Amino acid sequence: MEWASFLQILESTIRLATPLVFACLAGLYSERAGVFDIGLEGKMLVAAFAAAAAAFATGSVWVGTLAGIGAALLFAAIHGLASITFRGNQLISGVAINFLASGLTVVLGAAWFRLGGQTPPLTGDMRFADAPLLDLFGITDPNPVIGLIFGHSILVYVALLLVPFSAWLLYRTRFGLRLRAVGENPAAVDTAGVSVVGLRYAAVAITGVLCGLAGAYMSMALSAGFLREMTAGRGYIALAALIFAKWRPWYCLMACALFGLLDAVAIRFQSIDIGVFIIPVQFTQALPYILTVIILAGFVGKAIPPRAGGEPYVKER
Amino acid sequence: MTLMKHLLGASALLALTAGAALADPAIIYDVGGKFDKSFNQAAFGGAERWKEETGGTYKELEMQNEAQREQALRQLAEGGANPIVMTGFAFGDVLNAVAPDYPDTKFAIIDMVVDQPNVKSVVFTEDQGSYLVGMMAAMASKSNVVGFIGGMDIPLIRRFGCGYAQGVKAVKPDATVILNMTGTDGSAWNNPVKGAEIAKSQQSQGADVIYAAAGGTGVGVLQAAADMGILSIGVDSNQNYMHPGSVLTSMLKRVDNAVYDAFKEGEALTAGINVMDLKAGGVGYAMDENNAALVTAEMTAAVDAAAAKIVSGELVVHDYMSDNTCPAGQF
Numbered sequence: 001m002e003w004a005s006f007l008q009i010l011e012s013t014i015r016l017a018t019p020l021v022f023a024c025l026a027g028l029y030s031e032r033a034g035v036f037d038i039g040l041e042g043k044m045l046v047a048a049f050a051a052a053a054a055a056f057a058t059g060s061v062w063v064g065t066l067a068g069i070g071a072a073l074l075f076a077a078i079h080g081l082a083s084i085t086f087r088g089n090q091l092i093s094g095v096a097i098n099f100l101a102s103g104l105t106v107v108l109g110a111a112w113f114r115l116g117g118q119t120p121p122l123t124g125d126m127r128f129a130d131a132p133l134l135d136l137f138g139i140t141d142p143n144p145v146i147g148l149i150f151g152h153s154i155l156v157y158v159a160l161l162l163v164p165f166s167a168w169l170l171y172r173t174r175f176g177l178r179l180r181a182v183g184e185n186p187a188a189v190d191t192a193g194v195s196v197v198g199l200r201y202a203a204v205a206i207t208g209v210l211c212g213l214a215g216a217y218m219s220m221a222l223s224a225g226f227l228r229e230m231t232a233g234r235g236y237i238a239l240a241a242l243i244f245a246k247w248r249p250w251y252c253l254m255a256c257a258l259f260g261l262l263d264a265v266a267i268r269f270q271s272i273d274i275g276v277f278i279i280p281v282q283f284t285q286a287l288p289y290i291l292t293v294i295i296l297a298g299f300v301g302k303a304i305p306p307r308a309g310g311e312p313y314v315k316e317r
Numbered sequence: 318m319t320l321m322k323h324l325l326g327a328s329a330l331l332a333l334t335a336g337a338a339l340a341d342p343a344i345i346y347d348v349g350g351k352f353d354k355s356f357n358q359a360a361f362g363g364a365e366r367w368k369e370e371t372g373g374t375y376k377e378l379e380m381q382n383e384a385q386r387e388q389a390l391r392q393l394a395e396g397g398a399n400p401i402v403m404t405g406f407a408f409g410d411v412l413n414a415v416a417p418d419y420p421d422t423k424f425a426i427i428d429m430v431v432d433q434p435n436v437k438s439v440v441f442t443e444d445q446g447s448y449l450v451g452m453m454a455a456m457a458s459k460s461n462v463v464g465f466i467g468g469m470d471i472p473l474i475r476r477f478g479c480g481y482a483q484g485v486k487a488v489k490p491d492a493t494v495i496l497n498m499t500g501t502d503g504s505a506w507n508n509p510v511k512g513a514e515i516a517k518s519q520q521s522q523g524a525d526v527i528y529a530a531a532g533g534t535g536v537g538v539l540q541a542a543a544d545m546g547i548l549s550i551g552v553d554s555n556q557n558y559m560h561p562g563s564v565l566t567s568m569l570k571r572v573d574n575a576v577y578d579a580f581k582e583g584e585a586l587t588a589g590i591n592v593m594d595l596k597a598g599g600v601g602y603a604m605d606e607n608n609a610a611l612v613t614a615e616m617t618a619a620v621d622a623a624a625a626k627i628v629s630g631e632l633v634v635h636d637y638m639s640d641n642t643c644p645a646g647q648f
Contacts, residue, residue, distance in 0.1 A: 008521040012514055116352025116379075121540065121559070130544070223509045224540045227533050228350065232508050267497075267511070268518050278647075286501075 007144045009264045014148075014156060015222065017260025019044070019231075021159040022214035023238035024245065024252040025166055026207040032170065032247060033203030034183035034308040036090045039079055039097030040211060041235025047072040047215025049105040052119040052226035053112065055126040061220055064126065068219075069212030075101065076208030084200045087312030098235075106228045117228040119219075128153040128221040153221040155213060162210070166249040179203055183306035186313040196313045246303050342367075342580045343376040343398035345389055347405030349506040349532040351379050356532055356553040356572060360404045360427070363576030375580065383503065386411045394419040400437075400586045402579045403427070404572065406473055407503075412436065423586035425579040427572060428473060430590055437586050439575040441593045443473070444480030445627050446568045446600030447528070448634045449620050450550050451484020453602065454526040455492055456616045457548055457565055462493045464519035466512060466538050468531035469505040470498040472638045475648055477530040477552070477568075479637035482646035488619070494646045495519050499534050509537025516541035516549075526550065526565060539564060548611065551603070561607040569601045596628045 023040045030037040050071035055064025075097055082093040106117035113119055131151040134142055170176035178199055181189045186196045219226045241259055245251035344364050346357040364375055376398050378389050386408055393401050400423035409429040416424055416433040425437040454463045465481050467474040482494040497515050499505040512534035516527055527542050528550040529535035542549035543560035551567035579586060593599020626632035637643050
């Protein structure tokens with residue numbers, strides 16, 4: 001494989017892995033605090049829609065980002081209300097979020113823009129700049145390696161920085177210790193006089209913010225506008241990556257990078273001629289899923305979820 | 318018990334009102350969605366044209382998933398809609414099963430042949446239209462590498478790609494044609510992010526003209542091509558307006574005419590196979606003010622000459638679906 005296509009695959013990997021990293025970290029906070037969240041997909045979708053709609057209405061990508069975060073926060077609040085305050089089943093609440101997002105985005109989109117659930121195409125300042133760092137340093141024609149490192153949308157770097165930040169927050173701060181404890185043994189946290197409900201709401205809110213960024217990246221950086229169901233299952237892939245990563249931030253980054261790489265390879269090499277026979281395009285496209293299953297079944301070792309995950313906390317009387 | 322009675326009453330009322338609205342035509346859009354700016358939107362355009370000209374009303378349904386097809390068909394047939402037009406090959410099996418149950422209702426299916434006495438099957442010769450835009454792509458390309466991005470990997474879409482590749486090779490026998498597909502399931506029609514990513518991948522392999530035959534996914538391809546400053550080719554509807562100066566042309570597939578004709582024929586719809594080829598004006602390429610600067614007189618002359626030869630039968634474009642092979646490219 002020549003050097004240029006190798007670089008191109010890496011570049012593609014970074015682009016494709018970024019929404020996964022956001023979503024995977026989002027799930028990490030929520031699940032570490034004991035609230036399972038299969039509604040990542042729905043929150044990304046609603047954020048992608050709100051971001052594109054607000055960006056189109058105001059002409060500003062930043063207003064769009066805030067709107068995306070706001071919409072995802074709202075959906076996170078619904079999930080929190082159902083599963084923390086009212087102690088409902090977290091999985092059912094998550095599924096409901098996904099359905100709600102899938103339907104609501106199309107209905108609102110059709111009503112507002114009359115394009116059958118799409119937003120109008122975004123142009124200019126309504127989208128994230130392609131390579132703000134290169135612009136900042138005044139590099140107009142970067143060599144491929146510089147382009148690979150610095151030539152990405154700003155949210156890519158936000159996602160990358162969030163990984164060490166999350167590791168620090170979870171393992172080096174009091175808040176992180178309590179957050180992890182509330183997912184393992186909420187009764188102990190309660191005994192220590194810390195609010196279980198408050199911590200879990202905080203975790204779910206962080207999940208909302210991160211899903212909002214994932215959605216904003218999808219509709220305003222990767223593409224130019226919202227199309228119905230445009231998240232195309234990435235929320236579920238992020239959940240698989242989270243399990244694969246054993247609920248740890250750095251492993252999250254690696255898992256998402258691997259899944260992004262598999263996706264990028266499938267896009268770049270559709271029919272691979274290895275001399276003896278040609279690997280068909282269908283196999284290449286199924287490879288990410290096959291590997292996911294193999295990895296989850298065989299090589300992951302023991303993935304132990306947070307002990308209190310999925311259970312609403314009931315104070316004993 | 319009371320609830321049951323209410324429910325029964327309500328459904329009876331519904332059946333009555335449905336029966337009263339006699340013989341409105343109906344159209345069912347495939348999962349790509351009515352506003353995919355491409356295939357389904359062309360069908361919508363045809364239905365709207367009929368509505369405008371006749372002042373009639375029509376019913377419409379959009380499929381959200383694969384499981385709804387049979388239910389939707391039966392619901393419309395029992396509601397008295399006639400004829401019922403559906404867009405997309407995916408209705409084939411379902412229609413084959415449903416059509417005999419409603420012998421008095423006429424059906425029209427686009428892009429698929431269903432052999433039933435009350436079904437009109439409209440098929441297009443996309444290979445011929447794609448051949449023409451392939452010639453234009455080859456003439457517009459400076460790098461001698463051009464790309465094709467299909468939606469779901471099915472023989473029909475390979476027919477687009479194969480016709481395109483033949484057109485390219487006819488002009489530049491040494492040119493490289495990169496043929497890619499987005500995926501193997503329904504989401505491949507609706508994945509602009511992946512479409513854009515494939516376009517970037519093809520550009521990095523040298524492609525400077527990319528033809529997208531991928532429904533809603535094509536929106537992402539055309540966007541990516543415009544962002545990268547290379548040319549793209551739209552499909553089904555005229556997509557030249559989406560990125561003026563970047564969309565070289567669009568391969569027109571006159572789905573709108575097919576829907577319009579079916580609606581116009583009404584209950585007297587003639588069953589059988591209706592081939593909309595270049596001769597019948599079923600396919601072609603789009604020219605308007607948005608791409609006038611991109612297309613040279615030399616290009617239109619060459620393409621029109623080839624079109625005349627195809628119509629006269631002097632030039633035969635190989636149809637991928639006739640033998641599932643393509644002489645001009647490898648998928």
